[in-house]
Amino acid sequence: MPETQRRVYVVGVGIHPYRAPSPTPYVQLGLTAVRGALADAGLRWTDVESAYVGSALIGAAIGQPMLRHLGATGIPVAQVENASASGSTAVRQAYLDIQAGAADVSIAVGVDKPAMRSDGYRESGTVDLVDGLVNPATHFALLAEEYLRTSGATPAALARVAAKNHANGLRNPAAQRREAIDVTAILAEPPIAGVLTKHQCCPVGEGAAAVILASEDAIARLGIDPSRAVRIAASVARSEEVYAPGVFPDAELTKVTTSVALTEAGISVADLDVVEVHDAFSIEELVYIEAIGLSGPGRAAADVLAGDYDIGGRCAVSASGGLQSMGHPVGPTGVGQVVEITTQLRGEAGERQQPGARVGLAHMLGIGTVCIEHVLVRDDA
Amino acid sequence: MSTENAPSPARTLTTEDTPGSLALRVTRCAEDGLIAFPPEQFGCQRCGAHGDRLVPTAVPAIGTVVDAVTVHRHRGPGPEAPFSLATVDLDDGLIVRALVDGGVVHGAAVEGSLVPMADGTEWLVFAQTEKGI
Numbered sequence: 001m002p003e004t005q006r007r008v009y010v011v012g013v014g015i016h017p018y019r020a021p022s023p024t025p026y027v028q029l030g031l032t033a034v035r036g037a038l039a040d041a042g043l044r045w046t047d048v049e050s051a052y053v054g055s056a057l058i059g060a061a062i063g064q065p066m067l068r069h070l071g072a073t074g075i076p077v078a079q080v081e082n083a084s085a086s087g088s089t090a091v092r093q094a095y096l097d098i099q100a101g102a103a104d105v106s107i108a109v110g111v112d113k114p115a116m117r118s119d120g121y122r123e124s125g126t127v128d129l130v131d132g133l134v135n136p137a138t139h140f141a142l143l144a145e146e147y148l149r150t151s152g153a154t155p156a157a158l159a160r161v162a163a164k165n166h167a168n169g170l171r172n173p174a175a176q177r178r179e180a181i182d183v184t185a186i187l188a189e190p191p192i193a194g195v196l197t198k199h200q201c202c203p204v205g206e207g208a209a210a211v212i213l214a215s216e217d218a219i220a221r222l223g224i225d226p227s228r229a230v231r232i233a234a235s236v237a238r239s240e241e242v243y244a245p246g247v248f249p250d251a252e253l254t255k256v257t258t259s260v261a262l263t264e265a266g267i268s269v270a271d272l273d274v275v276e277v278h279d280a281f282s283i284e285e286l287v288y289i290e291a292i293g294l295s296g297p298g299r300a301a302a303d304v305l306a307g308d309y310d311i312g313g314r315c316a317v318s319a320s321g322g323l324q325s326m327g328h329p330v331g332p333t334g335v336g337q338v339v340e341i342t343t344q345l346r347g348e349a350g351e352r353q354q355p356g357a358r359v360g361l362a363h364m365l366g367i368g369t370v371c372i373e374h375v376l377v378r379d380d381a
Numbered sequence: 382m383s384t385e386n387a388p389s390p391a392r393t394l395t396t397e398d399t400p401g402s403l404a405l406r407v408t409r410c411a412e413d414g415l416i417a418f419p420p421e422q423f424g425c426q427r428c429g430a431h432g433d434r435l436v437p438t439a440v441p442a443i444g445t446v447v448d449a450v451t452v453h454r455h456r457g458p459g460p461e462a463p464f465s466l467a468t469v470d471l472d473d474g475l476i477v478r479a480l481v482d483g484g485v486v487h488g489a490a491v492e493g494s495l496v497p498m499a500d501g502t503e504w505l506v507f508a509q510t511e512k513g514i
Contacts, residue, residue: 127390128419129479129505132457133466138450142468142478145448149487194450242415242427245476246447 012041018207018327030111033208049103054090055331085366088334112331140281141194153301169321176327200282209335233265254291404439442493444471
């Protein structure tokens, strides 16, 4: 990092629990998360100098109709849409504001309700042979088939991922699907596509999450408790390139993004204590564990079965419950990952606490495809 | 969804210059050789070349199944669930996703044809060839 770039810290986190869609307006969901983050940081809304709202499904211009209810201070407000990575991108925009000196305190809010009518792909003018037939579950079922065929793993490993994440989510009050379910029950469910069953596929509902970022100057000036500030050691965004035929783009993109993020943070993959990944489907967690480098090629299934990625294992993956249990309301999802990692690195995660956690990574993909990663570090641990 | 006046996407995306031999319409980038399917209309995704640098050509709808899955839930046009969907490695090295006959598995040699569905839509469906039996 050049000397002119400033350090950036997460100083406040807030969340509105993820849940099935309800008549509650998004304004209320978002304000709950923002007020939670302000209270957590010990700040007032008038301390916040810029705001980024991550949302993909509701529609245009949702920032100001929500944030004005905190007292319209006239700060810059921008809505960020980047599919599933909308919230992660909002965090990155807030990070860049602080790092560049454009603001001392910035907030990223993710909020969504499943109201989407269309998307960029559908409106792009391109049609293919399977338009309307390949939903995400089918897309990832094909990936699961390939993984099982080439690695020798069995569907039990996929179910073990889902069972682990639901066990974690059961301990997260913000999780949408708080259900105790074991490997046997997951395998016995009717399949949705290929080997994927209901609890291996994420629920898409509503919710909100917020993080407040601040500079060192702001922490000192505003009397923020430095012992609860968590440093963002890297914020990296990449997009898909043209890969060789047959290569799974999301995995390749994850490899590249992780390499840049670890280098920027000055750490190695072995330093990671907690990792949140885009585990919308069980197979994704196995593939990204390998793409990040936590497990060697073809080894993730065995390592998951051995408990390496359980809370208390060598690196807790999806300690929040992940997308499979905590849920994937889209706009909030990436912000919620940063909320979880911040909570873990503060040692405040209660019964889902990863012991001794001091370095975490949040990994999020957005269809298109984009990849956003944040590395968070607790410096005083 | 097909109508009386509009050809189905499957028909638009294929050609049958030789009777009985269906082929996929593709483009080949004259700058870097990248083959694109569906045919690229906006610009090469590797080098950005566009317009007449994207040359229309065709790839036979013949290949090998990489992986296939059964889709158990589906709402929308086309076949009723359950149906089979696969990744198919065409003999020219292009990889596409398409419907396949049920029971087709990894490694099967397949050939595509246009198949009408009960709802009036038309789809490209790959079926196992004698070569692969």
